[in-house]
Amino acid sequence: MKILVAVKRVIDYKVSVRIKQDGSGIETSNVKMSINPFDEIAIEEALRIKEKGLASEIIVVSIGGDACQENLRTALAMGADRAILIKTNEDIQPLATAKILKALALQESINLVILGKQAIDTDDNQVGQMLAGLLDWPQGTFASKLEFHDNGVTVTREIDGGLESLFLTLPAVVTTDLRLNEPRYISLPNIVQAKRKSLDVILAESFNLDLAPHLKIINVAIPEKHRQCIRVETIADLVRRLKHEDRVI
Amino acid sequence: MKILLIAEHDNQILKVANYHCLTAAKELGNEIDILVMGEKCQKIVEQASLAPGVQRILVADHPQYTHQLAENCAKLIAEVGKSYDYVLSNATTFGKNLLPRVAALLDVAMVSDVMKIVASDTFVRPIYAGNVLATVQSSDKIKIMTIRSTAFAATPIDQKPMATIENINILIPNELSKFENQSLTQSTRPELTAAHIIVAGGRGLKSAENFKLLEALADQLGAAIGASRAAVDAGFAPNDYQVGQTGKVVAPDLYIAIGISGAIQHLAGMKDSKVIVAINKDPDAPIFQVANYGLVGDLFDILPQLRLELDKVSS
Numbered sequence: 001m002k003i004l005v006a007v008k009r010v011i012d013y014k015v016s017v018r019i020k021q022d023g024s025g026i027e028t029s030n031v032k033m034s035i036n037p038f039d040e041i042a043i044e045e046a047l048r049i050k051e052k053g054l055a056s057e058i059i060v061v062s063i064g065g066d067a068c069q070e071n072l073r074t075a076l077a078m079g080a081d082r083a084i085l086i087k088t089n090e091d092i093q094p095l096a097t098a099k100i101l102k103a104l105a106l107q108e109s110i111n112l113v114i115l116g117k118q119a120i121d122t123d124d125n126q127v128g129q130m131l132a133g134l135l136d137w138p139q140g141t142f143a144s145k146l147e148f149h150d151n152g153v154t155v156t157r158e159i160d161g162g163l164e165s166l167f168l169t170l171p172a173v174v175t176t177d178l179r180l181n182e183p184r185y186i187s188l189p190n191i192v193q194a195k196r197k198s199l200d201v202i203l204a205e206s207f208n209l210d211l212a213p214h215l216k217i218i219n220v221a222i223p224e225k226h227r228q229c230i231r232v233e234t235i236a237d238l239v240r241r242l243k244h245e246d247r248v249i
Numbered sequence: 250m251k252i253l254l255i256a257e258h259d260n261q262i263l264k265v266a267n268y269h270c271l272t273a274a275k276e277l278g279n280e281i282d283i284l285v286m287g288e289k290c291q292k293i294v295e296q297a298s299l300a301p302g303v304q305r306i307l308v309a310d311h312p313q314y315t316h317q318l319a320e321n322c323a324k325l326i327a328e329v330g331k332s333y334d335y336v337l338s339n340a341t342t343f344g345k346n347l348l349p350r351v352a353a354l355l356d357v358a359m360v361s362d363v364m365k366i367v368a369s370d371t372f373v374r375p376i377y378a379g380n381v382l383a384t385v386q387s388s389d390k391i392k393i394m395t396i397r398s399t400a401f402a403a404t405p406i407d408q409k410p411m412a413t414i415e416n417i418n419i420l421i422p423n424e425l426s427k428f429e430n431q432s433l434t435q436s437t438r439p440e441l442t443a444a445h446i447i448v449a450g451g452r453g454l455k456s457a458e459n460f461k462l463l464e465a466l467a468d469q470l471g472a473a474i475g476a477s478r479a480a481v482d483a484g485f486a487p488n489d490y491q492v493g494q495t496g497k498v499v500a501p502d503l504y505i506a507i508g509i510s511g512a513i514q515h516l517a518g519m520k521d522s523k524v525i526v527a528i529n530k531d532p533d534a535p536i537f538q539v540a541n542y543g544l545v546g547d548l549f550d551i552l553p554q555l556r557l558e559l560d561k562v563s564s
Contacts, residue, residue, distance in 0.1 A: 011377075013494055013495060013514050014512075014513065014514065015513075016380075016513050017377045017380055017381060019381060026377070026381065037495050038495075093358060094349070094358070094359070095352065095353060095356070095357070095358050095359075098353055120377070120378065120494055120495065121376065121377060122376050123361065123362065123375065123376050123377070123378065124349075124359070124361050125345050125349070125361055126349035126352070126359055126361060127349075128349075129319065129345075129346065129347075129348075129349035129350040129353070130349045130350065130352065130353035130359075131353075132319070132320075132350060133319075133323055133349070133350035133351070133352075133353035133354050134353050134354075136425075137425065138320050138425035138426040139319050139320070139346075139350065139426075140426075141319075141342075141345070141346045142342060142346075154429060157342075158342070158489070159342040159343075159431075160341050160342045160343070160440060160442060160443075161433045161440045162431065162432050162433035163431070163432050163433075164428075164430070164431045164432075165429040165430050165431075166318070166426050166427065166428060166429060167426065167427040167429055168425065168426050169424070169425050169426070172425075178488055178491065178495060178496065179488045179489065213358075214357060214358035214387060214388050214389050215358050215360065215385045215386065215387055215388075216385065216386045216388065217383055217384070217385055218371065218384040218385065218386050219383075219384050220376070220381050220382065220383045220384075221381070221382050221384075222380070222381060222382075223379070223380075223381075223382050223521075225520075225539070227525070227538075227539060227540065227541055228541075229527070229537045229538065229540045229541065229542065229543045230541065230542050230543070231542075231543045231544075231545065232542050232543065232544055235544070235551065235554045235555050235558050236558050238526065238542055238544060238555075238558075239555070239558040239559060239561075239562055240562075241542065242503065242524065242526070242542075243562050246503070246523075246524045246541075248445075248446070248502045248503040248523065248524050249446070249470060249503065249559070249562070
């Protein structure tokens with residue numbers, strides 16, 4: 001089984017995001033960037049599948065500028081076998097991402113694609129589902145557990161209010177939720193070793209796909225905050241306010 | 250404008266979120282149809298036909314649609330939806346699972362988590378877990394969107410059925426996936442994302458045992474229990490309790506943060522709550538910056554007193 005994992009370079013989850021002064025977008029210069037946390041979980045899951053002897057190769061892919069090579073090296077240091085950067089400086093939206101991943105999945109004869117359920121920057125939660133649709137493969141979104149069988153995989157999904165399990169035939173697309181696993185730490189020898197692994201760069205244009213954005217960002221803004229914290233002196237006063245002023249209890 | 254709303258249901262009950270979604274649909278236009286996919290879903294059709302302002306209920310009732318799996322249902326929605334201007338559903342795990350696949354089949358973009366309709370092609374949606382609001386304009390002929398329930402009021406239900414009911418005779422089999430089972434949390438407590446009140450604990454609770462102290466308070470208030478990432482990472486609370494950028498994003502009427510310092514990633518998941526109460530021993534904790542009410546003190550002293558005071562007002 002060959003596994004494809006996509007990683008997105010995003011502003012680190014610990015960083016407080018700032019918008020550009022003209023409201024045209026998010027300030028990303030001089031900001032710490034990391035692999036999208038859900039994608040790290042996707043890499044970890046692929047590694048565990050391979051460690052069980054169920055996969056022969058793990059390919060990681062990222063779409064974006066040269067800086068994404070840094071994140072692909074991290075994925076290689078975690079244990080992925082080789083990496084591909086689909087290089088572009090354009091705004092690649094989920095549908096375009098899905099089109100590129102489809103081309104790559106077919107080209108590399110992939111059996112399983114594991115993606116994060118969403119990226120923590122644009123929060124779209126779309127690529128996995130779109131990719132599965134374009135490929136006409138089954139999808140297991142928001143996965144918290146995978147169990148492989150001879151003819152497919154059982155995916156436990158986190159749905160509102162509980163869990164659901166689906167049996168998917170392979171090839172398939174799975175998207176990860178938080179509970180699937182806890183990504184491993186990277187050891188120094190692995191970082192060194194990762195430098196010797198193959199990292200190919202392919203230009204996005206070379207796929208001859210329509211990658212133009214369908215959504216135009218008009219502006220971005222920080223939601224207004226109107227809170228002034230009242231320091232209450234007594235618990236009785238707090239409860240009285242909640243009951244009679246805010247009427248929330 | 251023709252709008253198709255995809256009903257979320259379990260063949261028994263039409264989910265409340267659909268009525269919030271309907272309010273958004275009405276802001277877009279007045280030719281609204283609801284698509285009900287399911288098996289033996291007559292009850293759903295009856296409930297949907299009571300939704301005011303809906304012209305037609307389109308019904309695809311077949312064992313192939315029982316669990317509304319994405320593999321064939323997305324094809325059905327794409328087939329029905331291609332003659333509409335908008336296809337809408339809820340920004341729940343149901344809508345999020347289904348609609349992106351529909352968008353891909355129609356070769357259009359999707360707008361997730363719509364919070365506001367600015368114009369027929371322009372919408373506001375949260376990015377960075379709601380820390381930033383983006384106004385986006387779609388150039389697609391068919392606009393596929395999930396609607397965030399907390400941003401639109403629910404449309405009240407009518408007493409007499411208004412919509413006409415039409416059966417859809419398109420059968421699309423699913424050979425790719427199979428439903429195995431579902432285990433919904435049998436909790437007497439409400440679900441985190443649907444709760445009116447959330448009691449959430451952080452590292453300040455110090456242990457998994459202490460974390461259980463929140464249960465009594467939650468039960469007293471009919472609240473759901475949440476946790477910060479720090480509390481989850483420390484093993485005090487299970488992962489599905491996590492509120493934050495990488496956990497669940499919530500906006501209840503009342504959010505009580507107990508022993509939570511207020512890391513950015515936690516604040517991102519709860520700051521849209523209507524009323525926030527912070528209980529923390531550190532007067533400079535960032536949680537107080539987003540709170541309406543702050544109580545500085547030892548949570549182990551405050552918790553029992555709070556329960557006592559709540560008892561007084563409820564009796």
